[in-house]
Each structure stands twice: as structure tokens, then as C-alpha cells.
Amino acid sequence: MIEENIKPDDLVLICHRDRKYLKKVDISSTFNGKGGNIIFSELVGKPFGKLYGEYEIYKPTLEDIIMLGIKRDTQIIYPKDAAYICFKLNITSGSNVLELGTGSGAMTLLFSAIAGVDGKVITVEKEERHFKNAKRNIEKFSIFPNVEMINCDIFDYKGPGFKSVFIDVREPWHYLGHIIELTKPSASLGMIVPTTNQVTEILKAFETHKSFGNIEICEIMLRKYKTISERLRPFDRMVAHTGYLIFARRIET
Amino acid sequence: MIEENIKPDDLVLICHRDRKYLKKVDISSTFNGKGGNIIFSELVGKPFGKLYGEYEIYKPTLEDIIMLGIKRDTQIIYPKDAAYICFKLNITSGSNVLELGTGSGAMTLLFSAIAGVDGKVITVEKEERHFKNAKRNIEKFSIFPNVEMINCDIFDYKGPGFKSVFIDVREPWHYLGHIIELTKPSASLGMIVPTTNQVTEILKAFETHKSFGNIEICEIMLRKYKTISERLRPFDRMVAHTGYLIFARRIET
Amino acid sequence: MIEENIKPDDLVLICHRDRKYLKKVDISSTFNGKGGNIIFSELVGKPFGKLYGEYEIYKPTLEDIIMLGIKRDTQIIYPKDAAYICFKLNITSGSNVLELGTGSGAMTLLFSAIAGVDGKVITVEKEERHFKNAKRNIEKFSIFPNVEMINCDIFDYKGPGFKSVFIDVREPWHYLGHIIELTKPSASLGMIVPTTNQVTEILKAFETHKSFGNIEICEIMLRKYKTISERLRPFDRMVAHTGYLIFARRIET
Amino acid sequence: MIEENIKPDDLVLICHRDRKYLKKVDISSTFNGKGGNIIFSELVGKPFGKLYGEYEIYKPTLEDIIMLGIKRDTQIIYPKDAAYICFKLNITSGSNVLELGTGSGAMTLLFSAIAGVDGKVITVEKEERHFKNAKRNIEKFSIFPNVEMINCDIFDYKGPGFKSVFIDVREPWHYLGHIIELTKPSASLGMIVPTTNQVTEILKAFETHKSFGNIEICEIMLRKYKTISERLRPFDRMVAHTGYLIFARRIET
Structure with missing residues (x-):
């Protein structure tokens, strides 16, 4: 070939x-x-x-592009987290995905690569600076023409009933009510936040809204090893923390 | 709808x-x-x-099916590892994937779900018992008709040049020479083994064959948290070990 | 002998x-x-x-006694944490140690064993039930007659200027002002709490009191391995969480 | 005062x-x-x-001296490991401790501080360079005059029956037979090695000698948190690996 x-x-x-x-x-x-x-x-x-x-x-590979190619003006989501998020949100070939908070577009590229020609990724970003940067990244690196980028406040986006939603903003708890509008019951929701205080706020919001069930919180630690056969051992240092991952599913009472 | x-x-x-x-x-x-x-x-x-x-x-979701639906007669690969393997092997919508060692077919289902209608998953299993069990699982749960199952010794499979290969057998180091035949240069290779002794053997084989570069070894730890907002804390116990993940890329000298 | x-x-x-x-x-x-x-x-x-x-x-050994011998009516502090606490509190042979919250007396026994005949451990417990249980444990298992047990509210204890203080109660932040009374400047303070919410409260109290510096928060994870030479690997499961350790030193402005 | x-x-x-x-x-x-x-x-x-x-x-504190004061010409043992080693070796006020491989003397100082005036630490180092450096560190920083330093090959040291032995050399498995001579039955033995290959060698030696029981292998991970109350989260990076700890007890058949 x-x-x-x-x-x-x-x-x-x-x-x-x-x-x-x-x-x-x-x-x-x-x-x-x-x-x-x-x-x-x-x-x-x-x-x-x-x-x-x-x-x-x-x-x-897509990993190389995400880690080395895209221009970042926001915090990156590491592959260890990104791959698990896709899995937890049930994103497969053909999926329609809603991303709230495009950031630099790294997750967008991954969603797009999995969703493929029969799928679609709609991504919403309020900050014009982030939007423009992400647009360049996605135009340069996306494999499939399945990404629709929207530059507006999250509250102003009124999309159809999604089954997979990822939100990456500082205070995701403010948007739970709006996410209920944007999703079908049974939809999978994912978030990432860096601090325990934010996790506590999100849990409080879930307790208030009562429209999300099957809540899971986790963190993923990746430990790399040196590759010399006679001296197998982890590297001396590692990334200790990227973020807490939060997953839930939409439920109607 | x-x-x-x-x-x-x-x-x-x-x-x-x-x-x-x-x-x-x-x-x-x-x-x-x-x-x-x-x-x-x-x-x-x-x-x-x-x-x-x-x-x-x-x-x-696919996670529910893999964790609760499929009948297992082999060790499961946990979602934390499975999702990362897909990412590291650059599996996207449309990918052609080779899996050596079908096991119970859990990874096969994940590869299939991502590869989609335009992709293909070829999976080879020697043990007839595993093959039959995996066949039932895949027939029951696969979303896309893109899986080709082969019941033969790995050495007897002579497929075309793959770009993504996952091998899950006890002694993967024996198959490196054969994997070179089955892949294109630049292909991504992934493995999982439970013991450090096996990792050492694989590294020795890489050192011998000199046909694989960019070798990475890691382990992924997933820590779950309790979901009560006023008492945020990890669960008392966790899965401490599933396997060491090994990734490499085919290189020609 | x-x-x-x-x-x-x-x-x-x-x-x-x-x-x-x-x-x-x-x-x-x-x-x-x-x-x-x-x-x-x-x-x-x-x-x-x-x-x-x-x-x-x-x-x-002392470990065997703490893990298997003492009768517990409170949450245990695991050896991985207990040993590190002693080190961070600078407890050596001859030390005078103040423990606020005796619990079951496990930490008391460890402080006592290190402090030795020339040292002293003063431990304060409000709950009579815990006090009596700890008393039995300490009478039965202590190596050195250097433990003084006091059954009173922590606020009612007015001891001399300690250099090493460990407090193990549910809301340690209430006692910071009192701890200032009980310690010399430069004293080392240690705590353990299970939730992130408690850590946040403690940090707020430190920010208010301004009498503690060199604040450190950590958690310790202990991962055990199976001991078969040909199949070296971690155990499948582990203790994922015991508590967050908090250390600080008394500082005068 | x-x-x-x-x-x-x-x-x-x-x-x-x-x-x-x-x-x-x-x-x-x-x-x-x-x-x-x-x-x-x-x-x-x-x-x-x-x-x-x-x-x-x-x-x-002793931690400050070990981490900042002593001059190192060998790999340091981190506090997280050092404190746990003391606990597992049952070192208390009054203990007699044998250390094989003085290194820079950091563990020696810790053993000495816990053993106190009624205890004793005998430490053996073959390399004159290490011995001299450790001697300076111990003379400068030890609290108690309970350390006896010996500059000889480990095999040439013929001490009495110890109950607590720590060995920190590259190939500890060579010394198991000699350690049997130096210890009483029931004695606690501790080691630290950086690679899995070394752990495998030690386990093989235990399997051969059959004079050690209750074998435990572990690793300790310490994760530090940032101390801002409103943004509680782990530090971005951490020490991922120091060494595998191995403990065993002398048993007579």
C-alpha cells in the first residue's frame, strides 16, 4: 500500500x-x-x-497527537483518564457525544476518533480564546469530519437528547439542571475536577437534583516502569494527581 | 424515538x-x-x-455487558486496563485489529465496538473451550458484525499486515517473531501479564529481537471513592493489581 | 539465656x-x-x-500485639501510618509524648515502647468505655511503666509543655487553641482523619490560628506482594484507605 | 528551661x-x-x-537531620520506608540492632535514636569510603552513644545472637547463611532492594535456606497533598518508587 x-x-x-x-x-x-x-x-x-x-x-498515533501535537491553553486530560472516560460514557463507533467545555480540544479529538463517520461530537466552549485554539487543533488533527464546534455559554446551548455527556468546567455543579434538559434518561455523564472540594460540591448537587443515579467517583494512577530486563523497577517519580473522575447516569423519578 | x-x-x-x-x-x-x-x-x-x-x-452500557453479561472462563481484563489498551493501540472507528488469545471475548467486544462497521477485529484462540465460550459471548453482545473468530494455534494464523495487535497469552515472548510477520512496521503492540517475571521475559525477548521500539511498561491503579458529600473518602479496599501492561511499536532496522 | x-x-x-x-x-x-x-x-x-x-x-513483636492482641473498640491505626506518625513526631527513646484520644491504646503502646524507661506517655481519653478498654490493653501489653492514663475531657487536661502531640479525635480542629496551651513552640503535632472534609476543616483552623507552620498532609499506601519467586506480583486486593495524616509544628509570631 | x-x-x-x-x-x-x-x-x-x-x-527533628543534615554518598532510605522498617524489626527503647551495610548512616541514626541509652546498634560496612562518611554523620548527629561502627566485610563480622537485623546491600541473598549465624531463632530480618529481579533472587534464597518464615514483601507509597483548605488536592507529582521492602523471621526446623 x-x-x-x-x-x-x-x-x-x-x-x-x-x-x-x-x-x-x-x-x-x-x-x-x-x-x-x-x-x-x-x-x-x-x-x-x-x-x-x-x-x-x-x-x-492519536496519543502522540494529543500529547505532542495539539496546542494547549488549558489543562490537559491525561490519556489514562481520557480513555477511561470514553469507556464509562459508552462511546463507540456511531455515538453522538456532547462535550461541555471544549478546552484545547484533546477530548474532542478522542471522542471524534471513536465516534467515526456515523457518529457526531458536539462541543460547546464559551471562551473565545479557547474556542479558537481548539478549532485550530481540531481542523489540523481530526480524522473524521464529525465535530460541530459551538462558541456560546453552556446555558445557551439547547441540543437534542444526548446519551453521552462530558463536562469539563470549573464548577460543573451549576450545570446539572441544564444537563437534564440536554440528555435522555439513562444517559451517561462524566466530569473531571482537580480538588476534593469540587467533588464535595458535585455530590451535594447530585443530592439536591435527585435526577442522577449510579454515581461513581474514582481516581486513576498510572505507574511506569523502566524497561531494562535485568533491573525491572518503576520510574523514580510519577504523576501523582490529575483529577477526580465523576460518573453518573440520568434517572427519572 | x-x-x-x-x-x-x-x-x-x-x-x-x-x-x-x-x-x-x-x-x-x-x-x-x-x-x-x-x-x-x-x-x-x-x-x-x-x-x-x-x-x-x-x-x-458496554461496561455493564463486559462486567456483568459475558460468561467468563478466563481472567478478565478490567475496564481501567481495557480502555487504556485501546487508546495505546490507536484503535479508532474503522480500525483493523488483531487479537491473539480471545479469552472470554471481553476485549474483542470492546475492540469491535470502537472499530465499528468500517473496521474489523480478527481474534485467534487455540483452546476450543475458550473459543466456544467467547463465540457465544460475541454472538450475544456484539454491536457490529465486524468480528472474525479463528480457532487455531497462533503460529498457524497468517494474516495480513496489522497496525494494532493485542496479545493476551501466558508466554507472549514466544510469539514476537510471529508478530513481526503479522504486522506492518510502525504497528502498535500491546500485552498484559500478571507477574514481574513475565515482564522480565518479555523485555529480554525485545532485547533479542530488536524489532520493537518505544517500549513502555506500566500499571494502572483505580481507586474509588464513597459518594457521600459530607464524608468524602476512598473505599476501604481496592483492587491492588490486575496486570502489567506492555506496549511497543514495530520498527525495522 | x-x-x-x-x-x-x-x-x-x-x-x-x-x-x-x-x-x-x-x-x-x-x-x-x-x-x-x-x-x-x-x-x-x-x-x-x-x-x-x-x-x-x-x-x-509489638506489631503482632497491636494487630492481634489488643482488644479494639475504636478504629485501628495501621502500622504503615503508626510508624510514620512516630517518626514525624520525632519520638525517640526518652521522649515525652502527649496523646489526645487514647482510643484502644494501640498508638499509646507504640509511643511507650519507643519512649522507654526515660520517657513518658500521657494519654487522655474522655469516653469511659474507651478508657477502660485501653487501660486493660496497656496493662496487659506495655513493656515500660511509662504510661499515664487520664480519663477526662481533653479541654480539662492542663499538662506541661509537650514537644510531641498526637490527637486522634473526630473533630481535631476544635482543640487547636488548647493544644497551643499544652505545647512548647517548635513542638510537632500529628493527626489522622478519614475524610477530605475533615482535612479541609483542619486546614481552615490552621489558617485561623496562625500558630502552626510547616503543615504537611499525606496518605500512605502499603501494597503487599505474593512471595513465590517465580510468580512475583502484588496481592489482588489491598487496603485502599485508612486516613489522611496531618502534621504541623507550633510557631510563635 | x-x-x-x-x-x-x-x-x-x-x-x-x-x-x-x-x-x-x-x-x-x-x-x-x-x-x-x-x-x-x-x-x-x-x-x-x-x-x-x-x-x-x-x-x-531527626527527620530534618536525616533528610537535610547528613552527607550522603549512597542512596537514601526514605522516612516512609525507614519508619516502617523500625516497626517491622520490633525496634524499641533498649533494643540491640544489627545493621549490615551502613551506607550513609541514616538508618543507623534512626535505630540509635529509638534504641536509646539502654540499647545498642552495631553497624558493619565494608567500603572504607562509605564507612568514613557514615562515621562523620553519626559522630555529628547521633543523640545517644550507642552505635558501634565496624569497617569489615560482612562475612568477617561474627557477632552474638541478634533479634533485629537490617541488611542493605546490593545482593542480600548471598548473606542469608551468615545471617543465620548472627541471629537468634525468632529474630526479625529486614531488607530493601530497588528491583523486582532482586526480590525474585531473595525469594529463591529463602526457598533454598528454609530457615526463614513469615516472609512479607511490600512497597510503601507516600502521597502528599497541597495545604490550601479551599483547594485540597494531591501534589502533581510524587516519588513513585524507592524500594521493595522484604521482611522475614528466623525459624529453626
């Missing part, structure tokens, strides 16, 4: 020991790193997944 | 406090639990996402 | 696979467990640290 | 936000940090536990 070989302007993932770089194959340019230089024009026509001197050259 | 209401023989998720049940709506029968009885015929025509006495009745 | 051999009425730790028992050598009796019977009179005169059939017989 | 006030040449702990410094009160000198200058002569006669401008000045 000829399209699998590297073409000019393709994105490539360049790995050197513990370092990774996401770069565009600019045939008039070179990459200069600790493993020496890469003359990009020499990559053209070669397959992805090949050594180039000390470097490994791969076709970027 | 009338199809959203509960019909006879639909699966329903029944929640009562911390307990969950996945049941078929058998209109000639009842469910008897700690929250009283459910007369299934009374559910028909009602929407999903509704209270029934002390019970919450939801439309099952 | 003849005193090292087992005498009638000595305590012994009996281990059988994953199970442990703390028993008194009652020479007119036997122990009946899954590894068969132990005729206690046969242990007399034998050294500690010896096999008896399938059982291992050891001299109990 | 006049001795509690700061004297010339005393050690003081200086805290400024998240930073800590252990300094000697050199009355001819000043400390210059991000919170401004401290003129040491101005501290003399003041009590410990006092604000000085933006700084908090405390009397150093």
Missing part, C-alpha cells in the same frame, strides 16, 4: 531514548536532536516504523 | 445501592432482590433511566 | 500460611487450627522461632 | 514556603534566601518555633 510510505508534509513521531518529537516532514529542512540530524527529504518514500541513525521514526 | 423504550427480551441494568444486575426482560417472570420485586412486564413500554421502587433501571 | 525459651503463660505468635494467631501458652490446653493441633505443654522449654508440625512459632 | 533557647552553633531548621534548610547558627554570619536575610546572632536567646520575617525557625 503505497500511501503508507512517508510523504512530504506528513507528520512523523521521532523517538530517541526517552524523548519523543512530533514533526512535519519539511523537505527543505532538518531535525537536530541529541541523536544527530535528520534530513527530512531522506525520509520521503521510506515506510513508517524505521530506524534513521539513532532515531526511531513512527506514524503518529 | 419509540425504540428507546423497554421492549420484551431487552437487557436492562438494575441498580440497588452498590449492587448491579444485568437481566433480560422476561415478561413472564420477576426479579427478586433486596429492594423488593420487579415484575418485568411492568417495565415494557417505559423508558430506560427510570426508578422502579427502590431500583434504578438503565440501558446497559 | 534461659529466659528466651517458651514458658507457661507466655504469648506466642502462631503462623500457618497466611494466617497468624496470638495465643497464651496455656499448658492445660491445645490450639486447633487448619495445620492440626498444638499441645501447648509441648512448647514449654523450647526456643521461640521453631517449627511445630506445619506451624511456625515466634516470639510476638 | 533555658536550654531550649537558641544558642550559638545550634542547628536550626529554617522553613520558607515549600523550602527547608538545616543550618548552624554561626553568629558571625547570615543566611540569605528567597525570604530575605537572617542575621544568625539575632536568633541567639530566642526560643525555637518562632517567626523571623518570612521564615519559620524550628528545632530540627
Whole structure:
């Protein structure tokens, strides 16, 4: 399959020991790193997944794009959390997903990649600065043309009955009543917040609204190991905290 | 949308406090639990996402089906690991996925749900007992007709060049050479093993084969919290270990 | 050293696979467990640290006494937390320690064992039921006669200037002002509480009182591994949460 | 008590936000940090536990000395591990402790502080460089004159029957036979190693020697929280791994 070989302007993932770089194959340019230089024009026509001197050259995955490609002006959601959120929200090929708070668009890209051509992602962002940045990210990196971006206050969005909703804003508890309007009964709702105080506020709001059941709160810790067979051990340091994940389902009384 | 209401023989998720049940709506029968009885015929025509006495009745998600629906005759892969594996293997709508070791078919169902109508999952299982059990699970629960099940020794499967491979067998290191045959350069490979001794063996095999780069080893810990707003705290006990996840990418020298 | 051999009425730790028992050598009796019977009179005169059939017989450590010996009518503080608390409170041989909330006396025994003959532990408990139970535990198990037990409201205790204070009550924030009276500047203060809401209350009280500095909050997770050399892996389940530890030091403005 | 006030040449702990410094009160000198200058002569006669401008000045605890005071030429054992080791080895006031592998002397200082005037710590170090460094640390910081330092190969040390032994060397499994000679039955043995491969080797040695029972392997994770009441959350990053702790007890067949 000829399209699998590297073409000019393709994105490539360049790995050197513990370092990774996401770069565009600019045939008039070179990459200069600790493993020496890469003359990009020499990559053209070669397959992805090949050594180039000390470097490994791969076709970027969605993870590479989210972690290295998108421009961020908000806190990132880490893959360990992002993947679990998709699962808990029951997002599959063909899903319609509502995202409240686009942020930098990283979750949007993941929702879009799973939902596919038969699915749809509607994402709402109030802040024009975030909206514009996310728009660039999504236009640049989305695989499927299934994302609809809306630049308005969450309360002003009046969409149809969603089954999967993810909300990533500072005070998600204010929006529970509105989320009830936007979802079908039985819908799956997900949130992420960094502090225990916020979790307490959300739980209070659930107790007030009585329209959400099956509430789950968790945190996910990812511990990486060094890869030397004779000295297997975790890395010395790790990310200790990203956020508390909160899941619930819409219930009618 | 009338199809959203509960019909006879639909699966329903029944929640009562911390307990969950996945049941078929058998209109000639009842469910008897700690929250009283459910007369299934009374559910028909009602929407999903509704209270029934002390019970919450939801439309099952893929998580509910994997955790409660499928019949297991092998060790389960937990959602925290399963979701991350999909992400690391770059599985999106439209993906072609190879699974070596079908087990009970839980991962197969997840791969299938994400790959969708335009994707494909080929899964190979040697043990006839596991194969038959997984076949029943997949026939019963898969959303998309995109799964091809093969009952043969992994070494006898000679498929085309995959980009995403998951292998879940006791001694995955024996199959690295064969996996090289089954994949394109740049392909993503994932594994899960329960012991550090196995991780060491896999790392040794990677060191020997020199055809895999970007090796990552990790473990994921999920900690759940109690959901009372005034007494926020983790549950007393948690799952401490499921397995070590190993990821790598195919590289040609 | 003849005193090292087992005498009638000595305590012994009996281990059988994953199970442990703390028993008194009652020479007119036997122990009946899954590894068969132990005729206690046969242990007399034998050294500690010896096999008896399938059982291992050891001299109990302080851990064995705290985990198996003391009678509890309150939540236990786990060794992982208890040991760290002693360290953070700078308790060494010769220390004078103040404990507010005796509970079952487990921490008291540990403070006492470290403080030794030249040190002192003063422990205050309001509830008569807890006080009496702790008194029995301490009379039975303490190594050194350095514990003074006081049965009164914490506010009624007016002791001298302590350098190490541990408080284990439900609402420790109420006592900060009183603790200032009981301690010298530079004293180390420790607490343990189960919920994040309590931690928040304590932090608010610190912010109000302005008499404590160097505040630290942490939690300690202990993960145990199975001990088979060829299948090294963590146990499937673990204790996920005991409490949040809070440490601070008295500071004068 | 006049001795509690700061004297010339005393050690003081200086805290400024998240930073800590252990300094000697050199009355001819000043400390210059991000919170401004401290003129040491101005501290003399003041009590410990006092604000000085933006700084908090405390009397150093053993933790401060171990973490900030001792000069290290080996890997440190973290407090979370050190405190638990003392507990598991049943070290109390009056204990006799054998340490094989002095390293920098941090554990030695902790053993010494708990054992007190009636106890004793014998510590053996082969490497002259480590021995000399540890000697300086112990002479400078030990509270009790109960440490005997020996500069010889572990195999050449022939001590009496210890009840508490800690060994911190790269290949502790080589010394199990020798440890049997140095200990009484029922003695508690502790080790720390960084890799799973080492744990496997130790378990194999235990399986061979059959002179150790009640084997326990664990790891301790300490997660710190930020101390702002309205935004309670763990720090972003943490120490993910220090070592695997291994404990066992001597048993005679």
C-alpha cells in the first residue's frame, strides 16, 4: 500500500531514548536532536516504523497527537483518564457525544476518533480564546469530519437528547439542571475536577437534583516502569494527581 | 424515538445501592432482590433511566455487558486496563485489529465496538473451550458484525499486515517473531501479564529481537471513592493489581 | 539465656500460611487450627522461632500485639501510618509524648515502647468505655511503666509543655487553641482523619490560628506482594484507605 | 528551661514556603534566601518555633537531620520506608540492632535514636569510603552513644545472637547463611532492594535456606497533598518508587 510510505508534509513521531518529537516532514529542512540530524527529504518514500541513525521514526498515533501535537491553553486530560472516560460514557463507533467545555480540544479529538463517520461530537466552549485554539487543533488533527464546534455559554446551548455527556468546567455543579434538559434518561455523564472540594460540591448537587443515579467517583494512577530486563523497577517519580473522575447516569423519578 | 423504550427480551441494568444486575426482560417472570420485586412486564413500554421502587433501571452500557453479561472462563481484563489498551493501540472507528488469545471475548467486544462497521477485529484462540465460550459471548453482545473468530494455534494464523495487535497469552515472548510477520512496521503492540517475571521475559525477548521500539511498561491503579458529600473518602479496599501492561511499536532496522 | 525459651503463660505468635494467631501458652490446653493441633505443654522449654508440625512459632513483636492482641473498640491505626506518625513526631527513646484520644491504646503502646524507661506517655481519653478498654490493653501489653492514663475531657487536661502531640479525635480542629496551651513552640503535632472534609476543616483552623507552620498532609499506601519467586506480583486486593495524616509544628509570631 | 533557647552553633531548621534548610547558627554570619536575610546572632536567646520575617525557625527533628543534615554518598532510605522498617524489626527503647551495610548512616541514626541509652546498634560496612562518611554523620548527629561502627566485610563480622537485623546491600541473598549465624531463632530480618529481579533472587534464597518464615514483601507509597483548605488536592507529582521492602523471621526446623 503505497500511501503508507512517508510523504512530504506528513507528520512523523521521532523517538530517541526517552524523548519523543512530533514533526512535519519539511523537505527543505532538518531535525537536530541529541541523536544527530535528520534530513527530512531522506525520509520521503521510506515506510513508517524505521530506524534513521539513532532515531526511531513512527506514524503518529492519536496519543502522540494529543500529547505532542495539539496546542494547549488549558489543562490537559491525561490519556489514562481520557480513555477511561470514553469507556464509562459508552462511546463507540456511531455515538453522538456532547462535550461541555471544549478546552484545547484533546477530548474532542478522542471522542471524534471513536465516534467515526456515523457518529457526531458536539462541543460547546464559551471562551473565545479557547474556542479558537481548539478549532485550530481540531481542523489540523481530526480524522473524521464529525465535530460541530459551538462558541456560546453552556446555558445557551439547547441540543437534542444526548446519551453521552462530558463536562469539563470549573464548577460543573451549576450545570446539572441544564444537563437534564440536554440528555435522555439513562444517559451517561462524566466530569473531571482537580480538588476534593469540587467533588464535595458535585455530590451535594447530585443530592439536591435527585435526577442522577449510579454515581461513581474514582481516581486513576498510572505507574511506569523502566524497561531494562535485568533491573525491572518503576520510574523514580510519577504523576501523582490529575483529577477526580465523576460518573453518573440520568434517572427519572 | 419509540425504540428507546423497554421492549420484551431487552437487557436492562438494575441498580440497588452498590449492587448491579444485568437481566433480560422476561415478561413472564420477576426479579427478586433486596429492594423488593420487579415484575418485568411492568417495565415494557417505559423508558430506560427510570426508578422502579427502590431500583434504578438503565440501558446497559458496554461496561455493564463486559462486567456483568459475558460468561467468563478466563481472567478478565478490567475496564481501567481495557480502555487504556485501546487508546495505546490507536484503535479508532474503522480500525483493523488483531487479537491473539480471545479469552472470554471481553476485549474483542470492546475492540469491535470502537472499530465499528468500517473496521474489523480478527481474534485467534487455540483452546476450543475458550473459543466456544467467547463465540457465544460475541454472538450475544456484539454491536457490529465486524468480528472474525479463528480457532487455531497462533503460529498457524497468517494474516495480513496489522497496525494494532493485542496479545493476551501466558508466554507472549514466544510469539514476537510471529508478530513481526503479522504486522506492518510502525504497528502498535500491546500485552498484559500478571507477574514481574513475565515482564522480565518479555523485555529480554525485545532485547533479542530488536524489532520493537518505544517500549513502555506500566500499571494502572483505580481507586474509588464513597459518594457521600459530607464524608468524602476512598473505599476501604481496592483492587491492588490486575496486570502489567506492555506496549511497543514495530520498527525495522 | 534461659529466659528466651517458651514458658507457661507466655504469648506466642502462631503462623500457618497466611494466617497468624496470638495465643497464651496455656499448658492445660491445645490450639486447633487448619495445620492440626498444638499441645501447648509441648512448647514449654523450647526456643521461640521453631517449627511445630506445619506451624511456625515466634516470639510476638509489638506489631503482632497491636494487630492481634489488643482488644479494639475504636478504629485501628495501621502500622504503615503508626510508624510514620512516630517518626514525624520525632519520638525517640526518652521522649515525652502527649496523646489526645487514647482510643484502644494501640498508638499509646507504640509511643511507650519507643519512649522507654526515660520517657513518658500521657494519654487522655474522655469516653469511659474507651478508657477502660485501653487501660486493660496497656496493662496487659506495655513493656515500660511509662504510661499515664487520664480519663477526662481533653479541654480539662492542663499538662506541661509537650514537644510531641498526637490527637486522634473526630473533630481535631476544635482543640487547636488548647493544644497551643499544652505545647512548647517548635513542638510537632500529628493527626489522622478519614475524610477530605475533615482535612479541609483542619486546614481552615490552621489558617485561623496562625500558630502552626510547616503543615504537611499525606496518605500512605502499603501494597503487599505474593512471595513465590517465580510468580512475583502484588496481592489482588489491598487496603485502599485508612486516613489522611496531618502534621504541623507550633510557631510563635 | 533555658536550654531550649537558641544558642550559638545550634542547628536550626529554617522553613520558607515549600523550602527547608538545616543550618548552624554561626553568629558571625547570615543566611540569605528567597525570604530575605537572617542575621544568625539575632536568633541567639530566642526560643525555637518562632517567626523571623518570612521564615519559620524550628528545632530540627531527626527527620530534618536525616533528610537535610547528613552527607550522603549512597542512596537514601526514605522516612516512609525507614519508619516502617523500625516497626517491622520490633525496634524499641533498649533494643540491640544489627545493621549490615551502613551506607550513609541514616538508618543507623534512626535505630540509635529509638534504641536509646539502654540499647545498642552495631553497624558493619565494608567500603572504607562509605564507612568514613557514615562515621562523620553519626559522630555529628547521633543523640545517644550507642552505635558501634565496624569497617569489615560482612562475612568477617561474627557477632552474638541478634533479634533485629537490617541488611542493605546490593545482593542480600548471598548473606542469608551468615545471617543465620548472627541471629537468634525468632529474630526479625529486614531488607530493601530497588528491583523486582532482586526480590525474585531473595525469594529463591529463602526457598533454598528454609530457615526463614513469615516472609512479607511490600512497597510503601507516600502521597502528599497541597495545604490550601479551599483547594485540597494531591501534589502533581510524587516519588513513585524507592524500594521493595522484604521482611522475614528466623525459624529453626
